[in-house]
Amino acid sequence: MAHNYRDTLHLPKDEQTIAMRANLPEQEPRWQAFWREIDLYQRMLEKPAPNGDFILHDGPPYSNGDIHIGHALNKTLKDIVVRSYRMRGYRTPYVPGWDNHGMPIENAVSKEFLARGEKPDKITLRRACREYAQRYVHIQREQFERLGLVGEWDNPYLTMDYAFEAGLVRIFGELAQRGYIYRGLRPTLWCPTCQTALADAEVEYDEKTSDSIYVAFPVVKPPADAPTTENLKILIWTTTPWTIPANLALAVHPELEYAYVRTNGAVYLLAHRLVAPTMEAFGIHDYTVLGTVTGEHLQGAVAKHPLFERESPVVLADYVTAEDGTGVVHTAPGHGAEDFATGKKYGLPILCPVDAAGVFTQEAGEFAGLPITPEGNRAVIQRLREVGALLHYEPYRHNYPHCWRCNTPLIFRTTEQWFMSIDHAGHRERALNAIRQVRWIPPEGETRITAAVQNRPDWCLSRQRAWGVGIPAFYCEACNAVILTPETVERIAQIIEREGSDVWFEKPAAYFLPEGFVCPQCGASEFRKETDVLDVWFDSGSTSRLVLEARPHLHYPADLYLEGSDQHRGWFNSSLMIGIGTRDAAPYRMVITHGFVLDGEGRKMSKSLGNVVSPLEVIQNMGADVLRLWVASCEYFEDVRLSQEILKYVADAYRQIRNTLRFMVGNLADFNPETDAVPYEQLNDLDRWMLATLQEYLRYALNAYDSFEYHKFYHETRRFCNVELSAFYLDVIKDRLYAESRDSAARRGAQTVLYELAHTLTRLLAPIIPHTAEEVWQRLPVPNKPISVHLTEFPTVCEAWHDKALLERFESILQLREAANRAVEQAKNEKRIPNPQSAKIVIHAPEPLFGTLSAFPTPAAPDNLLARIFGVSQATIEPSVSELQVEVSLAPGRKCARCWLVLPNVDEATELCGRCQAVVG
RNA sequence: GGGCGCGUAGCUCAGUCGGUUAGAGCGCACCCCUGAUAAGGGUGAGGUCAUUGGUUCGAAUCCAAUCGCGCCCA
Numbered sequence: 001m002a003h004n005y006r007d008t009l010h011l012p013k014d015e016q017t018i019a020m021r022a023n024l025p026e027q028e029p030r031w032q033a034f035w036r037e038i039d040l041y042q043r044m045l046e047k048p049a050p051n052g053d054f055i056l057h058d059g060p061p062y063s064n065g066d067i068h069i070g071h072a073l074n075k076t077l078k079d080i081v082v083r084s085y086r087m088r089g090y091r092t093p094y095v096p097g098w099d100n101h102g103m104p105i106e107n108a109v110s111k112e113f114l115a116r117g118e119k120p121d122k123i124t125l126r127r128a129c130r131e132y133a134q135r136y137v138h139i140q141r142e143q144f145e146r147l148g149l150v151g152e153w154d155n156p157y158l159t160m161d162y163a164f165e166a167g168l169v170r171i172f173g174e175l176a177q178r179g180y181i182y183r184g185l186r187p188t189l190w191c192p193t194c195q196t197a198l199a200d201a202e203v204e205y206d207e208k209t210s211d212s213i214y215v216a217f218p219v220v221k222p223p224a225d226a227p228t229t230e231n232l233k234i235l236i237w238t239t240t241p242w243t244i245p246a247n248l249a250l251a252v253h254p255e256l257e258y259a260y261v262r263t264n265g266a267v268y269l270l271a272h273r274l275v276a277p278t279m280e281a282f283g284i285h286d287y288t289v290l291g292t293v294t295g296e297h298l299q300g301a302v303a304k305h306p307l308f309e310r311e312s313p314v315v316l317a318d319y320v321t322a323e324d325g326t327g328v329v330h331t332a333p334g335h336g337a338e339d340f341a342t343g344k345k346y347g348l349p350i351l352c353p354v355d356a357a358g359v360f361t362q363e364a365g366e367f368a369g370l371p372i373t374p375e376g377n378r379a380v381i382q383r384l385r386e387v388g389a390l391l392h393y394e395p396y397r398h399n400y401p402h403c404w405r406c407n408t409p410l411i412f413r414t415t416e417q418w419f420m421s422i423d424h425a426g427h428r429e430r431a432l433n434a435i436r437q438v439r440w441i442p443p444e445g446e447t448r449i450t451a452a453v454q455n456r457p458d459w460c461l462s463r464q465r466a467w468g469v470g471i472p473a474f475y476c477e478a479c480n481a482v483i484l485t486p487e488t489v490e491r492i493a494q495i496i497e498r499e500g501s502d503v504w505f506e507k508p509a510a511y512f513l514p515e516g517f518v519c520p521q522c523g524a525s526e527f528r529k530e531t532d533v534l535d536v537w538f539d540s541g542s543t544s545r546l547v548l549e550a551r552p553h554l555h556y557p558a559d560l561y562l563e564g565s566d567q568h569r570g571w572f573n574s575s576l577m578i579g580i581g582t583r584d585a586a587p588y589r590m591v592i593t594h595g596f597v598l599d600g601e602g603r604k605m606s607k608s609l610g611n612v613v614s615p616l617e618v619i620q621n622m623g624a625d626v627l628r629l630w631v632a633s634c635e636y637f638e639d640v641r642l643s644q645e646i647l648k649y650v651a652d653a654y655r656q657i658r659n660t661l662r663f664m665v666g667n668l669a670d671f672n673p674e675t676d677a678v679p680y681e682q683l684n685d686l687d688r689w690m691l692a693t694l695q696e697y698l699r700y701a702l703n704a705y706d707s708f709e710y711h712k713f714y715h716e717t718r719r720f721c722n723v724e725l726s727a728f729y730l731d732v733i734k735d736r737l738y739a740e741s742r743d744s745a746a747r748r749g750a751q752t753v754l755y756e757l758a759h760t761l762t763r764l765l766a767p768i769i770p771h772t773a774e775e776v777w778q779r780l781p782v783p784n785k786p787i788s789v790h791l792t793e794f795p796t797v798c799e800a801w802h803d804k805a806l807l808e809r810f811e812s813i814l815q816l817r818e819a820a821n822r823a824v825e826q827a828k829n830e831k832r833i834p835n836p837q838s839a840k841i842v843i844h845a846p847e848p849l850f851g852t853l854s855a856f857p858t859p860a861a862p863d864n865l866l867a868r869i870f871g872v873s874q875a876t877i878e879p880s881v882s883e884l885q886v887e888v889s890l891a892p893g894r895k896c897a898r899c900w901l902v903l904p905n906v907d908e909a910t911e912l913c914g915r916c917q918a919v920v921g
Numbered sequence: 922g923g924g925c926g927c928g929u930a931g932c933u934c935a936g937u938c939g940g941u942u943a944g945a946g947c948g949c950a951c952c953c954c955u956g957a958u959a960a961g962g963g964u965g966a967g968g969u970c971a972u973u974g975g976u977u978c979g980a981a982u983c984c985a986a987u988c989g990c991g992c993c994c995a
Contacts, residue, residue: 006956009956011956011957012956012957017957020957020958020959020960021959318922318923319922319995321922337995338995442926444925444926445925447924447925447926448924448925448926448992448993451924451925451993451994452924452993452994455924455994564992565925565926565991565992565993566992566993568925568992568993569992569993569994570993595926595927595991595992596991596992598990598991600932601990602927602928602989602990602991603990603991604990604991630933633933633934634933634934635933635934638926638927638991639926639927639990639991639992641932641933643932645931645932646932646933648932648948649932649933649947649948650932650933652947652948653933653946653947655960656947659957659960659961660957662957662960663957663960663961664957666957667957711933711934712934712935714933714934715933715934715935715945715946716945716946718933718946718947719945719946719947722946722947723945723946726957726961726962727961727962727963730957730961731961731962734956734957738956821962821963821964822963822964824963824964825952825953825963825964825965826964828952828953828963828964829951829952829964834953835953835954836953836954836962836963837953837954871962871963900956
């Protein structure tokens with residue numbers, strides 16, 4: 001081609017739009033620096049908020065380790081909520097927090113000391129814990145900020161803040177004052193070597209060989225309808241002979257079938273299914289089953305303890321199985337969690353004749369003074385053999401809980417602990433009522449928390465640990481009376497507020513008590529402090545009180561809690577207990593839960609499977625906006641999946657959305673909405689159709705935000721960008737944008753629509769991909785432009801533009817477009833035309849399509865709107881009485897060297913069509 | 922073992938009250954363009970709706986069981 005008219009076109013220039021390659025890992029920190037510089041969070045709060053406050057209360061992550069993908073999901077969702085509510089006219093303060101006290105940090109710090117061969121005292125350990133927690137608060141804060149989260153990051157709440165710790169003491173005091181707090185027994189897994197209770201997480205399961213024994217309990221009150229009462233015995237099996245002295249009952253399953261078995265002159269009762277294997281173990285081949293009975297009929301029967309003058313009644317329990325043993329569970333309420341529950345249910349005493357070191361106490365009678373293993377076990381077995389109660393002994397290998405620290409086999413002991421009563425003053429009912437007032441999203445959450453609250457036992461608040469807030473009680477050294485009054489609690493709280501909770505462990509009791517304080521019970525003046533600390537769920541459960549009420553720009557209750565679904569039994573529950581207990585109201589109005597992040601196959605992420613995706617790596621390689629877009633793409637009310645493959649697809653989606661925005665921004669470089677915009681009435685049908693379609697999209701998008709269904713917004717936005725924009729509208733208006741004269745109504749009309757599209761999309765995307773939206777925003781020619789996209793409002797649907805009739809009319813045109821595409825594709829495949837640009841189509845259209853199309857003039861010129869819509873150089877329409885037909889042929893004329901359309905009026909010398917001739921002038 | 926959920930195309934998701942041949946975008950294959958170019962456009966092929974049984978004139982949709990997966994509890 002002789003002429004080059006490229007420079008006369010209005011092509012978008014690279015430097016006037018956003019870069020095609022986002023380079024998010026480098027660019028995002030710059031936008032974050034910009035937001036810090038302008039103090040974006042503060043400015044967001046200062047914006048007018050016609051809809052009032054919306055308080056999303058942050059559930060505190062534990063200040064230990066790097067953030068993982070679950071944190072990223074949770075915090076990104078929160079950020080999308082906060083940003084989108086702000087853009088819908090709410091004031092959205094967001095105070096992030098951390099959970100600092102507790103076992104994981106204490107254990108990590110202890111291990112550091114252990115590695116150095118040091119044995120720290122409590123204060124040294126606690127100080128190290130505080131430093132450790134502080135260090136991870138810093139680390140996680142940076143990681144969260146790198147995700148692009150907006151909030152009060154320079155003033156977060158920490159549960160180890162002195163004021164927070166003092167607040168915990170006061171809330172404990174309030175609950176005590178209201179009658180919720182009591183001391184009681186509780187079964188705990190206990191390490192006799194470390195002489196401490198262990199949390200579940202500190203228990204390691206290892207193989208162990210135990211002494212398993214079969215013991216016969218003589219029946220003193222036989223079951224009704226027993227086939228015989230002569231020498232009747234109930235047979236049990238246990239792997240912990242040392243618990244026999246604490247036996248108080250024999251548990252059977254109500255629905256299991258039991259058999260009376262006669263052998264060797266006695267009749268034994270055991271589970272029918274286990275008769276054969278048991279007899280085989282005993283080496284007995286000669287036995288007779290006299291009859292069977294279901295467990296529920298055994299209730300009321302009473303046996304006698306084989307060693308002591310004590311009865312052991314038959315009780316019912318659902319946890320009894322016929323898997324191994326005899327189907328009758330030897331029950332020692334002092335030495336097992338299930339046994340304890342059964343003991344409570346049947347009003348049995350809680351006998352625990354074992355001290356902290358694992359030595360039998362006086363309550364164990366003849367065994368007193370013996371360590372429970374191995375001497376205790378041996379002695380018990382020996383005595384059982386002597387009285388003829390031992391039927392069989394064998395070593396038994398099984399998984400058994402061990403101490404994580406010293407690897408000693410653990411035992412169950414009942415110990416005295418502090419509790420919050422869940423049924424005090426109708427508390428449980430009040431909590432259940434409050435649950436019904438809360439909006440749960442998804443609605444199954446209500447079922448789940450209701451079940452959790454209905455079934456939860458009293459809350460054990462005490463822990464025998466170092467890193468926590470001390471329970472603010474004293475004991476009289478003389479009479480052991482518990483000292484816990486509003487005055488003593490408030491004194492302690494004031495001191496902790498000033499000096500931190502370490503002070504409780506540093507100073508003597510007298511430091512916290514008024515001068516001259518005497519025991520109200522016995523008048524003595526010597527006291528010791530409680531050494532237990534509060535359960536950390538008490539810490540986090542108190543945040544609603546200690547954060548929402550403490551900060552003037554927040555309020556109780558919060559409008560929203562948003563956490564993983566595991567928190568129904570965790571934070572939602574503990575917060576509710578404290579909320580109902582101290583404020584008689586739930587701490588939240590609405591609760592949203594999300595699922596867990598699984599791998600591409602739907603399996604749990606774990607180091608051993610090697611399928612863990614680190615958010616930090618994703619941010620480093622692809623950018624936070626890609627990770628955030630993934631969050632938005634997920635239907636998060638259920639479990640979500642993440643893998644490298646999924647990330648690749650999300651990155652593709654990001655690029656497509658970005659390129660769409662890039663094209664629009666590039667073509668708006670010379671557009672000023674205030675002076676160049678074309679009034680709606682003067683826009684052509686296609687442009688008005690685009691605006692109408694934009695309104696439909698916008699309505700859908702706003703609804704998706706309203707219902708927290710960001711994945712619907714994601715999908716619709718992706719479809720809108722690809723289908724309506726890239727593949728259609730943006731393609732069609734290129735001729736006008738590039739080839740028409742700069743200020744022509746045709747070009748300015750297209751830009752007017754382009755501006756609306758970009759302006760709308762950018763703001764809608766801002767909560768999800770805040771960095772990219774900001775980058776686009778800074779390039780958009782918005783009049784009186786706010787300094788950041790995050791200080792704008794969401795667009796609202798313009799009903800005047802939502803022209804339903806036009807949308808309907810275009811439906812048939814778009815269908816026709818598909819038919820035309822197929823016809824052109826076929827002509828291309830048959831080598832009748834090389835490409836659509838060189839084609840002319842003739843549409844033989846029946847009514848009513850012909851009527852619709854007739855509204856558009858079809859000259860052999862660039863302003864043939866139908867030709868532009870169908871992507872060919874020329875198009876004409878013909879009425880038809882038969883079905884629709886699209887005829888494709890080579891367009892007559894020659895190709896304009898400037899606009900590349902094949903037209904009849906292209907000048908041979910200049911190679912320009914009439915339109916381009918006029919434009920170039 | 923119990924409670925609460927989930928299972929639709931390679932991926933992410935729609936699918937209203939049970940009602941035509943189960944949809945979309947991406948990805949994939951083939952083609953076009955080279956003036957959105959580490960872009961853009963067109964056409965097309967992909968489904969035993971986890972499995973089995975039941976209810977119904979009719980089931981992705983309702984019921985039951987089974988399998989797989991997740992959270993919580995034991």
